[in-house]
Amino acid sequence: METLLQQTVNGLVVGSVYALIALGYTMVYGILGLINFAHGDVLMVGALVALEAISLLQTHYPELGLVPTLLAGLGVSVVVCMILGYTIERTAYRRLRNAPRLAPLITAIGVSFLLQTLAMIIWGRNYHTFPQLVSTTPIEPVAGVFITPVQIVILVVSAVLMIGLVLLVNKTRLGRAMRATAENHRVASLMGVDTNKIIAATFVIGSALAAVAGVMYSSNYGIAHYAMGFMPGLKAFTAAVLGGIGNLAGAMLGGIVLGLVESIGAGYIEDMSFGFLNSSYQDIFAFIILGIVLIFRPTGLLGERVADRA
Amino acid sequence: MSAPILQLRDLRIAYGAIEAVKGIDLELAEGELVSLIGANGAGKTTTLNAIAGTLPIAGGELRYNGQRIEKLPAHKRLRQGLALVPEGRGIFTRLTVEENLRMGAYCRRDDDAVEADLERVFTMLPRVKERLQQVAGTLSGGEQQMVAIGRALLSRPKLLLLDEPSMGLAPLVVEKIFEVISSVAAEGVTILLVEQNANLALEFSQRAYVMKSGHITLTGSGDALLADPKVRAAYLGEV
Numbered sequence A: 001m002e003t004l005l006q007q008t009v010n011g012l013v014v015g016s017v018y019a020l021i022a023l024g025y026t027m028v029y030g031i032l033g034l035i036n037f038a039h040g041d042v043l044m045v046g047a048l049v050a051l052e053a054i055s056l057l058q059t060h061y062p063e064l065g066l067v068p069t070l071l072a073g074l075g076v077s078v079v080v081c082m083i084l085g086y087t088i089e090r091t092a093y094r095r096l097r098n099a100p101r102l103a104p105l106i107t108a109i110g111v112s113f114l115l116q117t118l119a120m121i122i123w124g125r126n127y128h129t130f131p132q133l134v135s136t137t138p139i140e141p142v143a144g145v146f147i148t149p150v151q152i153v154i155l156v157v158s159a160v161l162m163i164g165l166v167l168l169v170n171k172t173r174l175g176r177a178m179r180a181t182a183e184n185h186r187v188a189s190l191m192g193v194d195t196n197k198i199i200a201a202t203f204v205i206g207s208a209l210a211a212v213a214g215v216m217y218s219s220n221y222g223i224a225h226y227a228m229g230f231m232p233g234l235k236a237f238t239a240a241v242l243g244g245i246g247n248l249a250g251a252m253l254g255g256i257v258l259g260l261v262e263s264i265g266a267g268y269i270e271d272m273s274f275g276f277l278n279s280s281y282q283d284i285f286a287f288i289i290l291g292i293v294l295i296f297r298p299t300g301l302l303g304e305r306v307a308d309r310a
Numbered sequence B: 001m002s003a004p005i006l007q008l009r010d011l012r013i014a015y016g017a018i019e020a021v022k023g024i025d026l027e028l029a030e031g032e033l034v035s036l037i038g039a040n041g042a043g044k045t046t047t048l049n050a051i052a053g054t055l056p057i058a059g060g061e062l063r064y065n066g067q068r069i070e071k072l073p074a075h076k077r078l079r080q081g082l083a084l085v086p087e088g089r090g091i092f093t094r095l096t097v098e099e100n101l102r103m104g105a106y107c108r109r110d111d112d113a114v115e116a117d118l119e120r121v122f123t124m125l126p127r128v129k130e131r132l133q134q135v136a137g138t139l140s141g142g143e144q145q146m147v148a149i150g151r152a153l154l155s156r157p158k159l160l161l162l163d164e165p166s167m168g169l170a171p172l173v174v175e176k177i178f179e180v181i182s183s184v185a186a187e188g189v190t191i192l193l194v195e196q197n198a199n200l201a202l203e204f205s206q207r208a209y210v211m212k213s214g215h216i217t218l219t220g221s222g223d224a225l226l227a228d229p230k231v232r233a234a235y236l237g238e239v
């Protein structure tokens, strides 16, 4: 029972990070019908830029407190990723807007390689220790169930960002224009919407969320690395498909569900496989889920119509 | 006569190698209600889309208020008062009725006037008001057409292009829509109306152009064209 509760807590934490990343995939897919495979690498850049900024601050302004240092590092990382997201859309995807589907998809994979290679050149191949600015000493709110302060921060920040995004998309003029553009670029432009700007804004917002997710991911696991974006990117893509790609609520639900399945699965995989597999095989759950969803419910949990978009 | 608000000169529009509009001349004076009629495939929708800026032109001149606008993207033309209610209505089906209407006012910053204009749209189209929070995709065809027109009006157009507003609608609804069009015209909005229902269009408009296979074949006052046997042939698509 404690295992279940403990793994539920862990699952919610990773799930909310997946959810934040999945939102970026799903927003871009919703508006362009494009799977932005470079999204996971934006997260990686976010983590490494934050690491760099935090190290610089700690060297030059050691008197700055932990929280201001972390916030400043996060801020720099968010801004850099917003610019990066904008640049990717502007230079790589925009000119392919009317190209056959395969062209932007392959370009996305190319952008992903490009970012990883650049990051490798800048930060090397080594794993970097990510500073633990928020405590990772577990507390025990319920007997036998542990949660670290950094995990609590992740849960709270994710929840706030998700609520903020939902409000932005559903209640603001920009959000309305995003939804209108997602449904029909041509008619949106007939309403006076500069659809290029709206698409760029979508990339910028998604990249900002990825930056925050990257910093949280690295804070949770204590490392950062040039190839670290791949796994969470793939998991978040799975989460977006699971929830119904193009659907915001679906991406959040998919992220949480995936985090829970993975975490709870990892807790029991040893028993389930009679000791043959251990918890380091937890990644298989994501891909089993992806397979099952694609076979039995390709529209995802909350999605309606994907066929006419893909 | 004042300078024309819209002027097409030898306008050509092509889909790839296929020319759909083969050099047409057309003029609208401010405040006019003019219709453009013609059989299926004549090039009417193509012409309206090019005027609104969602299709590029292949040659000729396109002037709005005396200015060449060929290079202006659609969203900037709207900001200059040129609105199109597209063929098939172009409702945002996943947005609510109210959100659809507010999209029409997307470029406006005069919030109080927008609210007042919304109220005016409601009095013009009372059935829309009862369904404000409904997702627009669930509306009937007639209701969607009303929303599409109301939405365009919320941009406060100077020139309104309407592409087959009566398409697929019951006679009573068509009548209601034409009442709305007349009252908009009476307020001084210039209107270019594309219609399959040529009888109705000619009856309502001051002048009309008849289009056939990418050319304008006839033009004249609504009444004169109504009486012309060649027109009856043209809009029915007979040779």
Ligand SMILES: Nc1ncnc2c1ncn2[C@@H]1O[C@H](COP(=O)(O)OP(=O)(O)OP(=O)(O)O)[C@@H](O)[C@H]1O
Residues within 6 Å of the ligand: B015, B018, B020, B038, B039, B040, B041, B042, B043, B044, B045, B046, B047, B087, B196
């Ligand atoms: N997207 C397109 N690609 C290629 N050809 C097109 C396209 N759209 C229209 N056409 C062609 O251009 C010509 C004019 O079409 P258009 O839609 O302008 O006619 P229309 O007068 O509006 O007809 P309708 O009364 O049926 O709406 C037709 O021959 C049509 O087949």
Ligand SMILES: [Mg+2]
Residues within 6 Å of the ligand: B044, B045, B046, B087
């Ligand atoms: Mg047409």
